[in-house]
Amino acid sequence: MSTIAEWAHALMSPSPVALIVGILLVLSIPLFLHSFVFRASGLTTLPSILLIGPSGSGKTSLLTLFERGTSAAQTHTSQAPISAECHLPVGTLASSDRYRSVNDPTNLRHKKFLLVDTPGHGKLRHHALASITNPQNLKGIIFVVDAATLSAGDEGLRHTADYLHDILLVLQKRTESKNKAVKALKEIPILIAANKGDLFTALPASLVKSSLEMEISKVRSSRSKGLLDSGIGMEDEGDRDEWLGEVGSTEFRFKQMEEFDVVVEVSGGNVAGG
Amino acid sequence: MLDTFEILTTSGVVLWSKSYSAISPAIINSLITNVFIEERTLPGAGIADDISAANNPPYKYDQHTLKWTTVKELGLIFVAVYRSLLHLSWIDKLVDNIKTIFVDLYGDQLKKPHTTIVECHFDEYFDQQVRELEKTALNQDTRVAEASALEEAPISVSANLRDEPPPLPGILSRGQSKNTFKDLTSNESTPIATPDTSRPSTPASHILTGKGGPGGKGSRRARKAANTPSAYASSGEESQRKGRPKSSGPKKGRKWDAEGMADEDSDTPLDYSTPADGVNLGDDEGKGRPGNVEGVDHATWGSKTGKGQFVLKDLDDQVNSILATAGAKKESSTASTGIVGSSINAIGGLFRNVVGGKTLTKEDLDKAMKGMEDHLLRKNVAREAAIRLCEGVERELIGVKTGNFESVQARIQTAMEASLQKILTPTSSLDLLREIDAVTSPSALSLKKKRPYVISIVGVNGVGKSTNLSKICFFLLQNKYKVLVVACDTFRSGAVEQLAVHVRNLKELSAREGGEVELYQKGYGKDAANVAKDSVSFAAQEGFDVVLIDTAGRRHNDQRLMSSLDKFAKFANPDKILMVGEALVGTDSVAQARNFNTAFGAGRSLDGFIISKCDTVGDMVGTLVSMVHATNVPVLFVGVGQHYSDLRNLSVKWAVQKLLSSNQ
Numbered sequence: 001m002s003t004i005a006e007w008a009h010a011l012m013s014p015s016p017v018a019l020i021v022g023i024l025l026v027l028s029i030p031l032f033l034h035s036f037v038f039r040a041s042g043l044t045t046l047p048s049i050l051l052i053g054p055s056g057s058g059k060t061s062l063l064t065l066f067e068r069g070t071s072a073a074q075t076h077t078s079q080a081p082i083s084a085e086c087h088l089p090v091g092t093l094a095s096s097d098r099y100r101s102v103n104d105p106t107n108l109r110h111k112k113f114l115l116v117d118t119p120g121h122g123k124l125r126h127h128a129l130a131s132i133t134n135p136q137n138l139k140g141i142i143f144v145v146d147a148a149t150l151s152a153g154d155e156g157l158r159h160t161a162d163y164l165h166d167i168l169l170v171l172q173k174r175t176e177s178k179n180k181a182v183k184a185l186k187e188i189p190i191l192i193a194a195n196k197g198d199l200f201t202a203l204p205a206s207l208v209k210s211s212l213e214m215e216i217s218k219v220r221s222s223r224s225k226g227l228l229d230s231g232i233g234m235e236d237e238g239d240r241d242e243w244l245g246e247v248g249s250t251e252f253r254f255k256q257m258e259e260f261d262v263v264v265e266v267s268g269g270n271v272a273g274g
Numbered sequence: 275m276l277d278t279f280e281i282l283t284t285s286g287v288v289l290w291s292k293s294y295s296a297i298s299p300a301i302i303n304s305l306i307t308n309v310f311i312e313e314r315t316l317p318g319a320g321i322a323d324d325i326s327a328a329n330n331p332p333y334k335y336d337q338h339t340l341k342w343t344t345v346k347e348l349g350l351i352f353v354a355v356y357r358s359l360l361h362l363s364w365i366d367k368l369v370d371n372i373k374t375i376f377v378d379l380y381g382d383q384l385k386k387p388h389t390t391i392v393e394c395h396f397d398e399y400f401d402q403q404v405r406e407l408e409k410t411a412l413n414q415d416t417r418v419a420e421a422s423a424l425e426e427a428p429i430s431v432s433a434n435l436r437d438e439p440p441p442l443p444g445i446l447s448r449g450q451s452k453n454t455f456k457d458l459t460s461n462e463s464t465p466i467a468t469p470d471t472s473r474p475s476t477p478a479s480h481i482l483t484g485k486g487g488p489g490g491k492g493s494r495r496a497r498k499a500a501n502t503p504s505a506y507a508s509s510g511e512e513s514q515r516k517g518r519p520k521s522s523g524p525k526k527g528r529k530w531d532a533e534g535m536a537d538e539d540s541d542t543p544l545d546y547s548t549p550a551d552g553v554n555l556g557d558d559e560g561k562g563r564p565g566n567v568e569g570v571d572h573a574t575w576g577s578k579t580g581k582g583q584f585v586l587k588d589l590d591d592q593v594n595s596i597l598a599t600a601g602a603k604k605e606s607s608t609a610s611t612g613i614v615g616s617s618i619n620a621i622g623g624l625f626r627n628v629v630g631g632k633t634l635t636k637e638d639l640d641k642a643m644k645g646m647e648d649h650l651l652r653k654n655v656a657r658e659a660a661i662r663l664c665e666g667v668e669r670e671l672i673g674v675k676t677g678n679f680e681s682v683q684a685r686i687q688t689a690m691e692a693s694l695q696k697i698l699t700p701t702s703s704l705d706l707l708r709e710i711d712a713v714t715s716p717s718a719l720s721l722k723k724k725r726p727y728v729i730s731i732v733g734v735n736g737v738g739k740s741t742n743l744s745k746i747c748f749f750l751l752q753n754k755y756k757v758l759v760v761a762c763d764t765f766r767s768g769a770v771e772q773l774a775v776h777v778r779n780l781k782e783l784s785a786r787e788g789g790e791v792e793l794y795q796k797g798y799g800k801d802a803a804n805v806a807k808d809s810v811s812f813a814a815q816e817g818f819d820v821v822l823i824d825t826a827g828r829r830h831n832d833q834r835l836m837s838s839l840d841k842f843a844k845f846a847n848p849d850k851i852l853m854v855g856e857a858l859v860g861t862d863s864v865a866q867a868r869n870f871n872t873a874f875g876a877g878r879s880l881d882g883f884i885i886s887k888c889d890t891v892g893d894m895v896g897t898l899v900s901m902v903h904a905t906n907v908p909v910l911f912v913g914v915g916q917h918y919s920d921l922r923n924l925s926v927k928w929a930v931q932k933l934l935s936s937n938q
Contacts, residue, residue, distance in 0.1 A: 078286030230922035
């Protein structure tokens with residue numbers, strides 16, 4: 001009986017040690033919470049932009065150009081994806097900055113983002129597809145093409161259109177995906193960067209757009225006529241609606257992708273050669 | 275002379291390069307696509323870490339030879355390019371040394387994430403290495419030239435005969451002397467004598483005297499003088515050679531140093547002092563060595579921080595010390611691990627095996643890989659292909675840490691899945707209809723003439739060539755093409771009639787849908803190549819879209835039958851040559867695919883496989899892998915039944931799932 005009373009006494013009496021411990025706890029809990037909640041969210045990856053495109057179109061060159069700012073590094077065929085941290089020039093406003101005050105000091109900082117390069121070789125495209133189907137804060141896609149190999153009837157045009165068709169199809173079907181991160185991708189802008197504009201045979205951006213659209217229509221119709229896959233009947237291949245763009249249209253237009261919140265834009269330029 | 279030396283990452287960025295004469299980037303690109311991505315190298319020779327350039331097969335492309343080595347964990351590739359005409363024996367050594375130095379100097383920079391920039395001022399180190407190796411190579415040559423002068427004439431003559439296309443005049447002496455040098459060494463029965471292997475030995479002497487070049491050079495001269503008679507004597511007599519190994523320790527050590535012919539038994543060229551040798555070495559060198567490395571470390575430290583201007587002067591020392599420490603490290607890693615240590619390791623290993631975070635070693639993998647190999651063999655994968663796949667996976671996994679709560683087995687499973695996916699995925703898209711469209715109705719801008727698209731089908735007897743041909747025909751007819759079926763089996767009785775039955779059926783089936791099909795036949799006994807050629811011109815006249823050519827079945831190891839394929843390919847000039855292989859065949863599939871692939875002469879190979887009878891084997895679709903492994907030719911179609919419509923595109927995912935499933 002007496003022991004219980006003693007215990008109660010000890011607990012109730014304001015001993016200095018208990019006070020200090022209590023105060024420390026009270027003060028440190030918010031600090032801990034802050035560091036957990038905010039640091040953890042700060043550790044998520046930077047907004048990233050994906051570089052996709054067929055082999056030899058200049059993805060890695062573009063990446064190094066963005067990273068170094070002045071000139072691109074010499075590059076060879078990639079075998080592995082790589083990401084590089086790049087900066088936007090001071091003063092560039094992101095769309096999320098609309099509501100910031102003009103005098104906000106954060107406007108004067110470099111905006112950082114990750115540029116993710118993927119290998120374009122046919123056997124290694126699963127890297128690119130994986131980063132779309134399992135995105136890490138993905139904000140946009142740059143599809144790099146070699147404008148000099150896109151003339152009609154060229155092998156390059158066929159391969160490029162094939163690849164672009166596959167990527168667009170994956171994006172179109174992203175709402176059906178089981179992965180929540182994919183579903184969360186609301187709007188995905190795609191920039192088709194027509195690289196190597198300095199070459200003599202390079203097509204201007206408008207022609208690149210129209211020839212790609214034409215070729216994708218062909219891909220689309222021949223895919224629909226093609227044979228079935230041997231994997232038919234596998235459980236996760238239930239819905240085989242593989243038609244890209246507007247159903248029933250004869251010609252594919254990049255505009256048709258806007259229905260699926262995929263905005264496609266084409267612009268020309270060149271990484272090397274001034 | 276060396277054309278270009280490049281250091282690049284697996285992600286394709288060139289970190290550092292030095293070129294003496296401009297070369298096309300296509301050369302290194304083709305090395306990467308062929309050797310690293312498509313793995314067209316011979317099995318066994320692969321991308322592994324810590325393999326010196328000498329063990330990697332040189333890659334030849336368009337008059338250039340490429341020597342390369344890789345560092346797996348950093349994702350680095352070191353490539354040296356030189357003209358195939360030249361005979362540069364020191365390149366291997368150069369590539370290895372540069373690798374060691376570069377990794378030592380910039381290794382930590384390479385581990386930084388999210389950047390491609392590596393600050394390197396590597397030119398000096400590289401130049402120093404080139405100078406040094408060239409010098410040693412030259413020294414060797416002159417010395418050997420002296421020695422070879424004393425040899426009998428026949429040997430040098432034979433050397434001249436063996437000399438390949440006459441090198442440039444400046445190089446002539448070197449090439450020749452090198453060959454005689456080889457003869458000399460073969461007499462001595464020392465394996466691969468790379469002239470420059472004397473290099474590793476010199477650091478020690480440098481360090482000992484604490485001086486730069488001149489001291490080392492002088493000592494080398496002295497040793498050379500001492501050495502020449504011995505080399506001369508040894509080249510003459512066999513008995514002398516036999517006697518030498520028994521000679522006392524110091525002598526052996528000195529001999530090895532001076533001659534510079536490394537003991538390649540310890541197949542790491544950098545490994546300049548195996549413990550045994552260290553004991554045997556003479557009193558002076560043996561004592562000095564262990565302390566030396568330490569001393570030089572301090573020296574380099576000082577020169578790096580304190581006196582900036584001395585860096586150039588001490589470059590030799592710095593480089594040598596890097597090489598020496600690398601050598602020492604390798605030594606210590608191979609050396610003692612006590613019983614206690616190993617047992618603790620074993621327990622920890624077992625624990626980590628369950629929890630994950632274990633660094634995989636060869637021993638861990640061996641047993642599991644054996645299991646995986648057996649599994650693949652049970653799936654009817656040919657042994658050769660299974661072994662290659664397993665070796666690839668093993669190479670990939672050694673040194674890798676397993677993830678959290680990931681067992682070794684699971685790690686191997688995923689790696690094998692990726693590996694199978696890679697081997698089965700075609701390099702370019704295989705849309706047959708679009709290819710046909712591109713040929714039969716070319717766009718107005720591309721200046722190409724309309725012509726029929728020619729597909730020919732080859733294969734061993736009884737695998738289903740005619741059946742698959744008619745399946746393809748049915749598929750094309752459904753897409754409203756005008757098809758000409760050509761009977762080029764002019765050998766087996768009944769073959770033409772068999773096709774005629776197929777064509778009659780197909781006609782009736784497709785009449786309503788608008789496809790058109792005709793049979794082209796010239797009876798029996800005619801030359802197949804001529805029939806094929808006539809049929810193509812006939813099809814062009816009559817406006818057919820596609821020509822399907824059926825050929826006689828032939829045994830792939832019968833030279834007489836296979837040789838006619840060469841002529842056939844030249845005459846008919848098909849856009850696609852497809853080979854039919856049955857899923858039932860086992861180990862023979864590799865040989866079949868390989869022989870057919872090479873039968874069409876230079877510059878022409880198979881374009882795709884049709885794997886027939888896949889419905890009869892269930893899960894055991896290993897033939898797919900075996901055939902693709904042997905030739906790097908993709909699988910275009912798989913046959914999955916008896917009806918005309920039972921032809922499918924290959925789904926890689928489906929095949930991989932079947933291969934890895936284990937419900938037997």
